[in-house]
Amino acid sequence: MPRKAARLISAAVAALAVIGALSAPGGAAAAAPAEVAAAPAVVPPLQNWSGGSGQFTLTRRSRIVVDGAPGSRLVTDARTFADDLASLGVRRLPVVAGGTARKGDIEVTERGNVGEGFGIDVTRDSVRLSGDGPTGAFYAEQSVEQILKTSDDHASLPVGATRDTPAQRTRGLMVDTARTYWSVESIKQTIRQLAWTKFNTLHWHLTDSEFFRLDLPGYEGLAAAQSYTPADLRAVQDYAARFHVTVLPEFDIPAHATAMSKYRPGLRWDCASMNAIIDTARVDPGFTVDI
Template sequence: MDSTTSTTALSLTAISDEQRDGRPFTIPALQEWTPGPTDYVFNAQTRIVLDRRAASQLHATAVVFADDLYVLSGIRVPLTIGAVLREGDIFLTLDAGASITGHEGYLLESGSTLTLRASTDAGVFYATRTVLQLLTQDAIIPGGVARDWPDYPERSLMVDMGRKYFSVEWLENHIRELAYLKYNYFHFHLSDNYGFRLESERHPEIVSPEHYSKAELRSLLALAQKYHITIVPEIDMPGHMDTILAAHPTLQLTSPQGNRRSGDIDLAQDASYQLMRDLLEEYIPLFPGPYWHIGADEYIMQDDYERYPQLLEYAREHYGPEANIKDTYLGFVNWANEIVKAHGKITRAWNDGLYGGSAVQVANDIIFEHWFRSGLEPQEIVNLNLSIMNGNADHLYYVLGNNWRALPDGIYHAFEHHVFHGTATIDIYHPCNLGAKLHVWCDNPVLETEEEIAQGIACSLRSLAQKNWGSRKLVPDYERFLPIIARIGHAPGFTGQALGIHEETRHQQTSVSLAEAMMPPASNEQA
């Protein structure tokens, strides 16, 4: 045994000592665990058995589960409906009357068989993720009952695909990875100053050479649906539009002196609204999820508005003589929101500019993505009964080549959902607090490869997974969390690099490996 393996073994021993309630190792940790007398053993005759009464609702989840078990074990676990259970089977059922918290909660009962029970398909799906994590470590799952649920409804990752193109394979990997860690949202930031990444029939002139065809996007959306991941698309406007404006230079915000404002479209021109409407109308129907993110961040800067008097003229023409220059921007936000709502979706926007008007108030049905202390305080936002997502830039921003690195130990120890950027707080578990999101920003896209980014965010994703689920930590400090990360590894089907944190020792404490479990017993070939 080399020194690295020895160190990890000691760390795992320390975890066992610390894990006083006996919960199995998972990320995130289980909310509740009651030990039982009989362990479950995954074996070559294991079947996935669907409750006949719920077979249609659970079939898609069962197929994904079987596929992932195949990747994990090399054996195609058969799927059956309504069969009498035998040792080693995994039974999936829906039970609206069970003692389960929330629509994503579930019960996992481990004995001679496994029963995964929830009130919804989503709950059963998350139970299958727990089973995969446990089987990654050992073919034997301790006997007992887990009762598990998330404390926050949204658990999310955002990737800046506008500035840096990420391969379809990278995105597929992270759809699987997010689901494995019980995330449920993936925010695609599809346009920014260095790129517009969507195929377009209406405006092909704005599309970057590296982009996603609509067929590729539909494939990603289908994969995300299978893995219970909601894709939140964003085309950033009215700022961060350099790539779009390069093909429409007359729409770039320009002062009377001829100074052109980088990235910002001129909201005093009717043609600007027509271009933005074209984009919204083309792409909103492509995405089946309930949300559309309009961006709306960093348009001009507050002290620069006076340089563009046409914005004040527009505001007073459209919103009355008492309007101020900021009302033009806020009017855009409400205008875009109406288009989004006309498609049956809910608007999300970055928080930093959503304030300061005198004649226009931001619509009361927009979700505030709070990343920076600017404008309305979080408490003011929730006092208006508006939903808020915590994107605290001090903890949850991974910026290539920047001091903002979303440090996993900082997330594990210091980040709290009710504390926002600048230490502003709201009540713990406030009902308007949706959850938290890790952000990958590619301000200088060449500083890291996509493989380096995957490695750079891997542990941060796992720290935030624990915080977002809200269960008690298995271990109090990040150093002892690292061996748990190593044990659980990547999602089945993840094709990127290893985590790089003693992953070679993931299975060292297993009593029966999956490879051994998959060997048919010599004396009972027809079990």
């Protein structure tokens, strides 16, 4: 065979080999794209989730590394984060203040801004949680807790990133303990549920026409049999502060004040139209305080 023809045949064979490699199963052209992680199920849903491929998995050497000094709010919240993870079935992670994050760690930091915005950045090797301030970092931790709780092994997070900011400045729930008494423990459980879903306000309705629920020193007989002492109020407020929830107490006056005017009739109006009848179906003297 002439040498030139042999060279042409060799070139054609090589070209066919390349085409075959690209089109064969497992070849570069036939490789399926890496699966992109969907946004994890979090309440409320994460905004602007950008999924990657693969997952991060906690190891025996994993830690929570905080960019903050011992005793700072960021470190205090990280210890709560570690306690929560342990209660959810995740192994307890040591909290390191001011250390350098390494492979397998969860890093927590804040950007020193104003607001409750937060970021979550997950790679195969590490997790970085950031907040505009301590509350934002806390919300990032709550999201991670929810993801780990629902993962099959309670140790894995999908690779991806999000930047999230609450749409409403005040996100609250009102509990009416004036009409129906709630135990302090029940109120604390509600506060924890609020923080879990990034609510930041507990509106605490303490007094109404039916009952006055504050057992105040010097006013014996004013409070209902089931009421809250000053120590109870402090316990609820301190617990709420731990989870970035503000307690908004409500004293429902000058109306809805029958419990007060019954205790001290001098608070009532002299005017019959303000003192006797609210509507045709209800006689409720002293409903409105004469301010």
